[in-house]
Amino acid sequence: MGVSPWNIIFLLIVLVQVFVASADTNAQDTSGLNGIAGSWGNKPSNWAGNDPCGDKWIGIICTGNRVTSIRLSSFGLFGTLSGDIQSLTELQYLDLSYNKNLNGPLPSTIGTLSKLQNLILVGCGFTGEIPKEIGQLSNLIFLSLNSNKFTGSIPPSLGGLSKLYWFDLADNQLTGGLPISNATSPGLDNLTSTKHFHFGINQLSGSIPSQIFNSNMKLIHLLLDNNKFSGSIPSTLGLLKTLEVLRFDNNPQLTGPVPTNLKNLTSLAEFHLANCNLTGPLPDLTGMTSLSFVDMSNNSFSPSDVPTWFTASLSLTSLYLENLRIGGEVPQGLFSLPSIQTLRLRGNHLNGTLSILDFSSQLQLVDLRDNDITTVTSAGMTYKKTLMLSGNPYCNQGNDDAHCKASGQSNPALPPYKTTSNCPALPPQCLSTQQLSPNCICSVPYRGTLFFRSPGFSDLGNSSYFIQLEGTMKTKFLSLSLPVDSIAIHDPFVDANNNLEMSLEVYPSGKDQFSEQDISGIGFILSNQTYKPPSNFGPYYFLGQTYSFANGALQTSKSNTNHIPLIVGASVGGAAVIAALLALIICIARRKRSPKQTEDRSQSYVSWDIKSTSTSTAPQVRGARMFSFDELKKVTNNFSEANDIGTGGYGKVYRGTLPTGQLVAVKRSQQGSLQGNLEFRTEIELLSRVHHKNVVSLVGFCFDQGEQMLVYEYVPNGTLKESLTGKSGVRLDWKRRLRVVLGAAKGIAYLHELADPPIIHRDIKSSNVLLDERLNAKVSDFGLSKLLGEDGRGQITTQVKGTMGYLDPEYYMTQQLTDRSDVYSFGVLLLEVITARKPLERGRYVVREVKEAVDRRKDMYGLHELLDPALGASSALAGLEPYVDLALRCVEESGADRPSMGEAVAEIERIAKVAGAGGAAAAESAASDSMSYAASRTPRHPYGGGGGDSASEYSGGGLPSMRVEPK
Incomplete structure (x- = not known):
């Protein structure tokens, strides 16, 4: 065999x-x-x-x-x-x-x-x-x-x-x-x-x-x-x-x-x-x-005396209470708090005698200007750090000591902190682009500014804080295998926003400058808070400067050279396999070609002649307008990014406004698009002949200047798939979901039963059901659709196309397409609506899962674990059991056992009535409720011809030995 x-x-x-x-x-x-x-x-x-x-x-x-x-x-x-x-x-x-x-x-x-x-x-x-x-x-x-x-x-x-x-x-x-x-x-x-x-x-x-x-x-x-x-x-x-x-x-x-x-x-x-x-x-x-x-x-604040908590806060390093009308004598215990560094008490009503008999070795600054202090004990003069007393009666009484003249920051004689350099008296000379590192090596540092939003200290003259900061930062870089030689910090100061600000330089190790990959790593460590500073520095952020990669291209080219053999090998091997595949396909196609397989051949859209009477050349359009490229370029503002509302395998979709004020969506195919010329022409011809409130309307098309574009009515609330996955912002409760599937069913039933000749959609799925501003469902994307023919035959033999997971197994096995193939896809959609699961994912098939889980002896058929949690309490899901029954009838193995779409519509209407989701008033209420979620939402790609499912679309000649349903 x-x-x-x-x-x-x-x-x-x-x-x-x-x-x-x-x-x-x-x-x-x-x-x-x-x-x-x-x-x-x-x-x-x-x-x-x-x-x-x-x-x-x-x-x-x-x-x-x-x-x-x-x-x-x-x-x-x-x-x-x-x-x-x-x-x-x-x-x-x-x-x-x-x-x-x-x-x-x-x-x-x-x-x-x-x-x-x-x-x-x-x-x-x-x-x-x-x-x-x-x-x-x-x-x-x-x-x-x-x-x-x-x-x-x-x-x-x-x-x-x-x-x-x-x-x-x-x-x-x-x-x-x-x-x-x-x-x-x-x-x-x-x-x-x-x-x-x-x-x-x-x-x-x-x-x-x-x-x-x-x-x-x-x-x-x-x-x-x-x-x-x-x-x-x-x-x-x-x-x-x-x-x-x-x-x-x-x-x-x-x-x-x-x-x-x-x-x-x-x-x-x-x-x-x-x-x-x-x-x-x-x-x-x-x-x-x-x-x-x-x-x-x-x-x-109301005037008050010195509070008792002043001297009880043993962790205090910095106490700033200026211009608050605090009265009484300054308590001696305030100066001897073990960690105190700065006391700023200017502009209060502190009075009496100031006595600094005992004070912490940490204390660097005491600012008591503009108070009511009359006396300073001689013992208080033993404090030799910065004490500011100007504006007190004590200084106005002829006292001319240094404390009455003192002003400014603590230790004003000390320069701002700067990392110690280990260079000799005669350091090496660096290039103009380089700088000496603390270890006296010429290199190009990565520079930026550190901002600490709430440090727990105020003594900027204490070098131990900054030495610790440098050390912990270098340790973090080295632990992540980044080539860092040293860290330098300089000029810390408190800015106008009360942030502690300082300059940072990071120097490379073993080379004169960082590579692009090094900077990518260093920047990420500082931007995503991988580096944690010592706890007394508090929250921080960093603003880095642009780094100049003088030798970056050279380093990168060496790296790329290593991939050349792999790329060449991959290209040659891939080409050989593909060539063999194409040869085999051509051979089999010649042997297997049959007159019964009547799939139309794609012809170049540049050969179409809209004015021609030949049905073999021009798309048959009824009411759809032909646009020029320049017209669509204008209505989309030159296809601006601001009007880009989605991307798919075919290209991009742009929002546009016609001169009449009508909003439209322009689907612009790109070279190499997954949507071929046949699909483009099919969608024009079919959509121009159908008119139903539950089918998306085609406004027009363009095949000018080598472009293929379709112009649809603008549908603002995206796809049903986006709503089920939470990506659209439109929340669908049980009643709204029933109204959506009812609308989709009516649209499909119209195609099957009222269009002349009848149309089989062939790609029913949640990403091809759009939701308008009132959450009315609109069936879209007719690129794969087929006419049943003027003779009224109920089936046609055709190449298998559709999306895996939604595809009718009977059609897949026999290549016989009927309207019941759409019914099967709709049944999968019904199950997707109540589970919010992809039909086919990681080997799990929603049809099989539901069939195996259904237990009609139990409440909700025992499907609690499969149902979408967003649906809420099971008590609110009136009509769920007949809904599941309908869905399972739609996905029967044999098409003859499935209902027609007209029958499905009638059943969903009965279910919606039971659930209180039927009627115009209910629909109006649903639309009103939805506006708060989606009034200004921008859809991703609601006209996408499959959009997010494009990777799983199937278009083949049929493989009789394979089944769609996963084993």
């Missing part, structure tokens, strides 16, 4: 796929990276070719043949971030930090990267609003968008990021308030696992809602400084028992008393309330034993 030729073809296909996978990057990832690179200037030196993983593109990390990480900080990139980012569906880390000329808005398509864990864009120039679609990134752990130029409000959708650990939006131009959850959207109060809220240096305003804080939160950093908040501090803040750093400073409209229960924050180390308009009594900090830095200067 001979081997089937089709089996040989199948084995060759498998061999080719395995061979290619071992040598090449996933084609979708390659296309996406090339699209991103096309919108950038100054990209890495080896970004060329079509194998980013195999060629080890700089900054690209792959797992297998899929791109999982992009790390390109400090590369001097300029341009915008292209919407092609959505192609990298396996991406987990995206770090483009410290590229200040990387600008423009973030594409909303970034919200489709469902596996993204780290989104780090620190210190770029991005503008516009933060895309609300980021709230769809359910796996996001690290979100750093600080130090950009973002405007608008904080999207409430970000409150849905349940895994978020680090949340940094600081140093932008954000406005509005802090969003809290309500009946229609999430809010920041939902982020109970987040430990860092860094929102300082913006223009956020309004009151701080009390609902935003709750006892379930794990916050350790709450930074709301340098904004425009008004109203009072909510008492619910006292519920955050884990809080370590709190900054409300520089909110001049923040008023009212400080809640007394803040003393419950016993883990709080840094407490900043300066430069607000807070009233009421001076806060009582008794029991807050972890406090190291307190600044409540320049508020409107």
Whole structure:
């Protein structure tokens, strides 16, 4: 018995796929990276070719043949971030930090990267609003968008990021308030696992809602400084028992008393309330034993005497209480606190005698200017560090000692800190691009600025802090195998935003400059907080400078040379296998060709003549308009990225506005598109002849200047698939899902029973069902559709096409296409709607799973574990059992045992009536409810001809020995 030729073809296909996978990057990832690179200037030196993983593109990390990480900080990139980012569906880390000329808005398509864990864009120039679609990134752990130029409000959708650990939006131009959850959207109060809220240096305003804080939160950093908040501090803040750093400073409209229960924050180390308009009594900090830095200067607290907690806070290093009308004598115990470094008590009513009999060796500065002190004991003069007393009666009585003249910072005679150099008296001479490292080696350092948002110390003359910082940072770099010789820090100072700022230089080891790959690693360690500074430095961020890679291209070219034999071998081997495959296919096709197999041949669209009467040349159009290329170029604003609403195997889809004001979606095929000329022509001819509210409308088409484009009505709420997976923002409860499947069923029934001649869609699936503004379903993508013919025959013999998982096994085995093939696909769709699972994934087939799990003796047929949790309580799923019965009838093995689509419509109408989902009023209510989720949503690719399923589409001659249903 001979081997089937089709089996040989199948084995060759498998061999080719395995061979290619071992040598090449996933084609979708390659296309996406090339699209991103096309919108950038100054990209890495080896970004060329079509194998980013195999060629080890700089900054690209792959797992297998899929791109999982992009790390390109400090590369001097300029341009915008292209919407092609959505192609990298396996991406987990995206770090483009410290590229200040990387600008423009973030594409909303970034919200489709469902596996993204780290989104780090620190210190770029991005503008516009933060895309609300980021709230769809359910796996996001690290979100750093600080130090950009973002405007608008904080999207409430970000409150849905349940895994978020680090949340940094600081140093932008954000406005509005802090969003809290309500009946229609999430809010920041939902982020109970987040430990860092860094929102300082913006223009956020309004009151701080009390609902935003709750006892379930794990916050350790709450930074709301340098904004425009008004109203009072909510008492619910006292519920955050884990809080370590709190900054409300520089909110001049923040008023009212400080809640007394803040003393419950016993883990709080840094407490900043300066430069607000807070009233009421001076806060009582008794029991807050972890406090190291307190600044409540320049508020409107009621006059008070020196509080007792002054001398009980043994961890204090820095106490700033300026201009607060505090009276009484300064307690001696304040100067002898074991860790105290700085006391700033200027502009109060401190009076009587000042006596500094005992003081801590750490104490560097005591500022008591502009008080009411009349006497200083002679013993107090033993304190030789900086003591400032000008503006007190003591100095106005003729005393002319140094304390009355002292001003400025602690130890003014000492220069700012600078890393010690180990160079001899005559150091080596370096090139103009180089600098001497602390170890006296000429090299090109990586430079930047460190910002510490709330350090727990104030003595900047204490070199031990900075030496420790240098040491721990170098240790971290070396532990991660980065070639770092030394670290240098210099010129620390406190800036206008009360951040401790200092310059940082990192020097290479064993070479005169870092490679591109080195900078990718160093930048990522600093941008994603891999490096943790000593605890007394507190939270930080880094802004790196662009690094100049003078020799980067040379290093990269050497690396690429190593891949040449592999590339040549892969190309030759691949070509040989493919040539053998093509020869075999041609041979078998000549032997097997039969008149019964009537699949139309594709002809070039440039040969079509719309004015011709020949049906063999021109698409048969009824009412669809023929557009010129220039017309569509104009309505899409030159196919601008801002109008890019999706990408698929065929090309891109653009939103456009016709001169009449009508919104349209323009599907533009690209060279090498998966959608051939036949499919293009088929869709024009079929859609121009059908008109139904549940079938997407074709407005027109274009095949001008070598372009293929289809123009549809604009459908704003994306695909059913996107809604089921949570990517669209449209939430579908049970009643809404029933209305959607009913609409889809009516559209398909129209094609089968009312179109003349009848039409078989051949690719029914969730990504081909669109949802309009009222959540009405519209069947789309007729590129694979077939006419049943004028003779009314119920079946045709044709090459098998469709999408695996939805494909009718009977059609697959016999190549006999009937309207019951669409019914089978619709049955799979019905099961997908209640499970929200892909029909075919990792060997699991939803039809088989449901059939095996169904137990009609149990409530809900025993399907609780398979049902989509988003459907809610089972008690609300009225009509589920007959719905499942219908779905299983639709997926019967034999087409003769399946209902017609007309029968399916009638049954779904009965089920919808039982569930209360029928009627115009219910539909109107559903539409109204949906608007709060999707009124301004931008769909990914709702006209995509398969969109996200394109990789699983099947188009073959039929393999009789194989079944669609997985074993």
